Amino acid sequence: MAIAIGNAQEPTSHFLRLPIELRRNVYSLLLPSTISQPSQAHTNTLWRRGCISLLQVSHNFYEECADMLYSTNTFEIDIKYDSIKFHYSWLTHSGLKPKILYPFPSNRFQRNIQRIRHFVINVEHVDSYQGMIKYNCGGSGLTAGVQGQVRDFVQQIRTSRNFGRIVIRLSDGNKALNDIRRVKVHCIEREKNTEVTQSVLDPFRDLKDVRWAKVGGSVTPEYATEIERAMLRAT
Numbered sequence: 313m314a315i316a317i318g319n320a321q322e323p324t325s326h327f328l329r330l331p332i333e334l335r336r337n338v339y340s341l342l343l344p345s346t347i348s349q350p351s352q353a354h355t356n357t358l359w360r361r362g363c364i365s366l367l368q369v370s371h372n373f374y375e376e377c378a379d380m381l382y383s384t385n386t387f388e389i390d391i392k393y394d395s396i397k398f399h400y401s402w403l404t405h406s407g408l409k410p411k412i413l414y415p416f417p418s419n420r421f422q423r424n425i426q427r428i429r430h431f432v433i434n435v436e437h438v439d440s441y442q443g444m445i446k447y448n449c450g451g452s453g454l455t456a457g458v459q460g461q462v463r464d465f466v467q468q469i470r471t472s473r474n475f476g477r478i479v480i481r482l483s484d485g486n487k488a489l490n491d492i493r494r495v496k497v498h499c500i501e502r503e504k505n506t507e508v509t510q511s512v513l514d515p516f517r518d519l520k521d522v523r524w525a526k527v528g529g530s531v532t533p534e535y536a537t538e539i540e541r542a543m544l545r546a547t
Contacts, residue, residue: 328372339380342366346385347403357388357432358409359402382427386477389416389465391435393447393457396465399434417468425469429476435462437509437530438485455512463515475522478543482513482529510535517542 327335344362364381367374388399390413398421401411417425437458440450449457510531522543527536 332376335376336380339366339377343377343381344385356399356401356409356411357386359385359400361402378424379427382424383429383474386430386432387428388432389434391433391458391461391465393436393438393443393449393454393461396461416465426472428469428472429474430478431469431475432479433465433481435480435482435512435529436485437482437512439505442485455508459512459514462512466515466518470519473521473547475519475543477524478519478522478526480513480516480525480527480529480539482510482527482531484509484530506530506532507535513539519543520545520547 327338342363343366344364345360347358347360364377366377367381388401390397390399396416397413398416398418399411399413401409403409414420421428435458437455438446440454443450443454447454447457513527513531513535516527516539520543525540525543527539531539
């Protein structure tokens with residue numbers, strides 16, 4: 313099917329006369345899209361690269377393509393003590409999975425944040441030892457800093473009232489240190505700190521009307537259930 317890009321801004325564009333369902337089918341073949349990995353729940357979200365030049369054709373094209381690009385795909389967000397980043401990872405023809413981290417929100421997202429419905433959110437709360445190395449901060453200050461970033465993120469997206477799937481994963485930092493922490497003393501310390509570190513997810517209680525929510529990682533089952541129920545609750 314020819315899309316007649318040169319005439320797309322004209323009211324007589326043949327493509328824009330097609331039913332919206334058919335136009336969306338065409339867009340789905342051309343625009344970037346996330347790849348479903350149902351059997352790999354803890355892997356990063358992967359994108360299939362596509363053509364975003366369609367958004368520059370005309371106002372009608374922009375509105376329809378932006379709505380589909382942002383509302384149907386899953387956006388992975390990395391939240392740390394010092395940053396909030398959009399985790400963009402794509403699959404190459406050779407099977408490689410390169411990634412780029414973009415500040416979130418930025419100019420590329422600001423206009424369309426309310427369109428985003430699906431999130432995978434990775435929240436990192438390192439221990440005080442790693443916190444002093446990475447951020448020169450530890451203890452309650454480290455927890456407050458991570459929670460502040462989570463709160464800022466929630467404030468940015470909470471205006472959306474049409475959330476679909478939201479997955480939240482809390483990690484405790486560098487996986488390479490997990491073997492060291494398996495000794496009894498460190499395990500006891502981690503159990504005592506879990507209730508404190510998981511509190512960084514408290515701002516997610518302010519998200520409402522989420523269709524499907526899942527909280528996992530370094531949290532207790534009871535706390536995960538509380539956050540999930542709060543997010544599923546209607547306003």
